[in-house]
Amino acid sequence: MLKTVVASVCLLACLVLAGGAAAGPKIGFAEDATKYSPDGGAALFDEMNHLGATTNRMAVFFDSGAPTTIQDEAFLRRSVPVAIAHGIQVVFDVYPRKPGMVTAAGAQAFCDYAVQVARAFPQVTKIIVGNEPNQPRFWQPVFDGAGKPASPAAMEDVLARCYDGLKAFNPALDVIGAGLSPRGNDQPNAPSNASLSPVRFVAALGKAYRASGRTKPLFDEWAWHCYPNVNTDPVSKGYPWPQTGCVNADRVKQSIWDAFNGTAQPVFAESGPFNDTFGARVATNLTMVIDETGWQVDTAGRPGYTNVENVPPIDESAEASYYAQLVHLSNCEPTLTAFHFFHEIDESDRTGFQSAVLRVTGEERPAAQGVAAAIAQDGGTCRGKLAAWRHTTKVIGGRGARIVSGGGLYVQLGADEGFTYTIVFGKKGKSPVKVTGAAPLMTATVKIPKGFGTGATASVQLAAEANPSRTSSLTVALKG
DSSP: OOSSSSOOOOSSOOOEEESOOSOOOEEEEEOSHHHHSTTTTHHHHHHHHHHTOOEEEEEEEEOTTSTTSOTTHHHHHHHHHHHHHTTOEEEEEEEESSTTSOOTTTHHHHHHHHHHHHHHOTTOOEEEEOSOTTSTTTSSOSBOTTSOBOHHHHHHHHHHHHHHHHHHHOTTOEEEEEEEOSOOOOOTTOSSOOOOOHHHHHHHHHHHHHHHTOOSOSOSEEEEEOOOSSTTOOGGGOOOTTOOOTTOHHHHHHHHHHHHTTSSSOOBOOOSTTOOOTTSOOTTSBEEEEEEOOOOBOOTTOTTOBSOOSSOOBOHHHHHHHHHHHHHHHHTOTTEEEEEESOSBOOSBTTSOOOSSBOTTSOBOHHHHHHHHHHHHHTTSOSSEEEOOOOOSSOTTOEEEEEEESSSEEEEEEOSSOEEEEEEEEETTEEEEEEEEEETTSEEEEEOOTTOSTTOEEEEEEEESSOTTOEEEEEEEOOO
């Protein structure tokens, strides 16, 4: 999200625009307790009205064992009209109940189910397709038997089928993909949680899309989650590349541009003197939804909770501060249409989530007042500075090579993203020597060939891992 209010973190070359903008995103909750409440969620929707929240994302599960049965249909039929009566936008997130339930052979059945859900609830016009397909808890397999990413290509097929089916039913439906987790370890052989980082997932998704030859979009909006890397991290900390925290929206935008620019899939609006499309949400540009985020709070000594907390919690005052910051940041992100805190009311089991604005007993936490005050203060407009972004064609943070020693002489390379490199060592009277390699961890130390010390040069070209057409070049005079 935007780098105002919190520390000024600019991971891409970005500009800042002053002043207000068009109406900001809807602020609300990813909350299924509304769906399951005996009153259809009336009390929780009353609380949303009190806070000024206007959107509720509900999960709609797919069960491959009963592919034409709408899961929790009775609960949804009870709750959706109550939400609408309270002026709350309902967003459905359709995804498999268990991670292996959508196979290549079953992709069409899943998308037929999504259309069935849309047909049963025509008053719900925003549908997210998928939930954290870069994580094995929600999608399997993430990697194939050779250790290569599998879920991005599978998700490309699912998104294409679902987009076409949902648009055929109702062209006005807002089809949203794909609810990515903010993190992944990129380790196919990890003993647990073998997962894909979001930037690498998007790169593979784009590669599959281009290979498919598709001439229509996959999604109208891009949904992602921005939980903290460590629960005690402040909002401003974000994530290192290739992960995406709440202050890393520019990284999300660049990854989408890398994957889809020049195709039928729209990318995000850019700002600047020659392409200033901010201030209004343009139909031809991609927009985004923050599907989930939340910080877990200390509940020690509070009634109604069970088991032991599984992360280091923050105190309630910190949660209130962070959530207010997030409301302000959301209103200053012109591409954002909805922002959902996870949850509105705590789960009672501490192995789940205690990240809500309401304690499990229904009492308001300070975060409730923090969110309400921030919503009221902003009034749906940016009171600081609008986030601004333009794509780059260079390697992000590519740094000049420097010479280091230790058991020989080396050229040390670095950037703020993974890259590949080509170095051509040259010296008068000697045949050039070319060295190539990859730096997925954003640094590389390359030994200088014997005889290429003082008087030699190293011509370096870096290429971005996520998009090899983004390059940076430099030449270094060698010594030693």
